[in-house]
Amino acid sequence: MGSTGGVLVALALSAWLITLSAFDIRQRRLPNVLTLPGAAIVLAGAAIAGYGRGATLGAAALFAAYAAVHLIAPAAMGAGDVKLAIGVGASTGALGPDAWALAALLAAALTMGWAAVLLATRSDATVPHGVSMCISAAAVLWLVLP
Template identity: 90%
Template sequence: MGSSGGALAALALSVWLITLSAFDIRHRRLPNVLTLPGAAIVLAGAVITGDGRGATLGAAALFAAYAAVHLVAPAAMGAGDVKLAIGVGALTGALGPDVWALAALLAAALTLGWSGVLLAWRSDATVPHGVSMCVSAAVVMWLVLP
């Protein structure tokens, strides 16, 4: 795929990530109708472009990590975040293990920072982690575009 095709795909993925973020901010949940088809499309696109192995490994690794957190502390990590981890893990995994790791660490750092700021004002504040997942995936994706 040419660079214009890659930029178009990145733009479409950005729209998906922005939509998910807006929904998570407004409703404090990530609906299956956005997370699961998006993950399937990302995985299919990665297979078509020859990045299927990295996408599959990235999706499985991030899903496993988020599922473990959700099982241990369901209030700390919602099921929507776990499902979003499939698509975000596939997207960043397709870009390489270093990109995947950077996105995973950036998502955690963004949520931690955002939580700290909000908790300084309100002790009962909660932060939707899906937004940090989406922002970090978008940032690293646009950073590695040729």
């Protein structure tokens, strides 16, 4: 894919991630109508572009990790985050295992930082993890864009 094609894909993914983040901030949930079709489009696009294996592995790995957390502690991670993990895992997995790992670790670090600020201010607000997932995926995407 040429640099113009890469930028267009990055812009489309960024628009999806911004939409998801805005929804998660306002509603504290990620709807299936945004997470699941987006994940399917990311997986299909990656396969068409020749990055299907990495995207599939990234989606499966992040989904499995998030599903495990959700099953063990449902209050700690919502089902929307688990579904979002498919698309985020696919988009970062298509970029390679290093990009995938960086995005996964950055998402956790952002959520922990946000939670620490809330604890320090003695706020009883909750932290929507989907926002951290989206920010980290976008940051990694734009970081590795040729």
